[in-house]
Amino acid sequence: MPTSPGSPVGLHRVLEPAGVLPQAAQRLDPAPEIWPDEVRISVERLNLDAASYRQLSEAHGGDGERVKQAVLEIVEARGKMQNPVTGSGGMLVGVVDEAGPESPLGVRKGDRVATLVSLTLTPLRITDGLTRWDGRSEQVPAEGHAILFARSIVAKLPDDLAPELSLAVMDVCGAPALTARIVQQYVDKGTKPVVSVIGGAGKSGSLSLAAAARAGAARTIGVVPFEREAESLRAAGLADVVAIADARDPVALAKAVEESGGPADITVVCVDVPGCEHGAVLSTAAGGTVIFFSMATSFSAAALGAEGLAADVTMLVGNGYVPGHADYAMDLLRTEPGVRGLFEARLAAEAESDRQD
CATH class of the missing domain: 3.90.180 (Quinone Oxidoreductase; Chain A, domain 1)
Incomplete structure (x- = not known):
């Protein structure tokens, strides 16, 4: 040594x-x-x-x-x-x-x-x-x-x-902590924001929906690409509204969010596919905030896309660390049955796949 x-x-x-x-x-x-x-x-x-x-x-x-x-x-x-x-x-x-x-x-x-x-x-x-x-x-x-x-x-x-x-x-514990922080900032200024989480049925998405609701969001919108994920998210009870849209289609995503009570004041991007940057910007209200948690995000596409859309939005990179993030995420898991149910179902599906192989 x-x-x-x-x-x-x-x-x-x-x-x-x-x-x-x-x-x-x-x-x-x-x-x-x-x-x-x-x-x-x-x-x-x-x-x-x-x-x-x-x-x-x-x-x-x-x-x-x-x-x-x-x-x-x-x-x-x-x-x-x-x-x-x-x-x-x-x-x-x-x-x-x-x-x-x-x-x-x-x-x-x-x-x-x-x-x-x-x-x-x-x-x-x-x-x-x-x-x-x-x-x-x-x-x-x-x-x-x-x-x-x-x-x-x-x-x-x-x-x-x-x-x-x-x-x-713990793999995604930075997402709910930062989501809660940003929602709280809106609340502290006297505004209860509408929060849209793209990829709401996933690990970081489900935690972010729970965090947004706990922090005082006026409405939470969970966006998923397929009906089976929509059914899971509805059963979990984590979103006020569940919308089905392909996040890679900017117009379709913006329309789905608007029909669900948007545009969103805060959009949280939790999907693991590229090409969702423009939809996230287009579905966010003027003066709103977009938080990118996906490592599939092209930050040049996000910045240039916002410029091209003349979109006055603040864009944040979720860096995975917020003080106390692990304890906060674990508390959400323990206290929100919907979150725990989605996580356990995901793990059970993976285990079943392993057994079949």
Whole structure:
């Protein structure tokens, strides 16, 4: 073990190119020996972010074995999991294997934890060849190790929830926290906003709908692409109105939101497909706010599209971190039956698919 602390943001783990932060690096050093302010995690499960997994699956024709090999090749080549197409990664759960004496993260050997920083900047080595994963789900059983820096973020997993459920929630916990913050800002100014969540039946979408309602939204609109998702969202009771629209069709999306009580004062984009930027802008009221949580978002398309539409909207990038975000998301899961039901149904469907394979 080195005797002096490393860079708190992980510069000492960057192999190339020199001078960039770990997220922007082409290759990181995943060596297991830790610096005094680092933590080594024994990996149990990865959670690939939705945009990354969708891209990999579509690129390989849904062939799980090829998806698996692609993930292994990325991690081996880069020393981290960062999809070269989407630029995104995900997060992981595991057990603390060793904590350096100068680590400020507040965890110790034996703690089961979830990393709340992206796999795109987390040194990672996989040692089991992902033999327990069929390549057909975002959650990836894995063995190996990962390294956390002094400025990484980590949360201990709660004892009352299955690790798979905790992982699914913590993967998207930044979305509801930021949604609640923005809604609260409107409320504090005397306006109860109409909130539209595109992708409302998904993980981040369902949590964002619950957060918007709790923060004081006047109306919540959940937008989904198919009737089966609409049925699930209606049953969950998380949206005042459920609208069906293809978010890639700007005119159809704007019409669906308007017919549901819009335009929206706040639009939250939680879908994992590209091409939803213009619809989000067009369905948002003048002076409103668009929050992009999807890693499939083209921020140049969003900015230039808003300009071309002469749309006076504030656009925010959801960076995944808001102080207290993990606890807030877990509280929503525990207290909102509709949220928990959607999450558990999603996990059950994935488990059933694994059994059939």
